[in-house]
Amino acid sequence: MADSPDPDVVRALRALSNPLRLQLLSWLREPERHFSLEGAIADPMDVGVCVTHIQAKVGLAQSTVSAYMAELQRAGLVQATRVGKWTHYKRDEQRITELVTTLGQTL
DSSP: OOOOOOOHHHHHHHHSSSSHHHHHHTTTTHHHSSSSOOTTTTTTTTTTTEEHHHHHHHHOOOOHHHHHHHHHHHTEEEEEEEEEEEEEEEEEEHHHHHHHHHHHHHH
């Protein structure tokens, strides 16, 4: 019997199976290009993009956007940082690189 797939890879692929979550991760690659950051209280390249800016871009309820971002965070694809009462998200480039490498070696 073949080895079972790595649960972390399965979790990441499940998170990326949703088209909007995949798009969010893509946008976070270049936050200054994809988000209107007027009024940002932190550097999006250092801390990440505030969930309110993400919500404004996608036009969904804050709770839906937070749930999508939490799924990406559980998969290890983004890091969350609190700045005051707001949560900011940025890509976890190291984890994404590891995932791509693992996929390249196993598929």
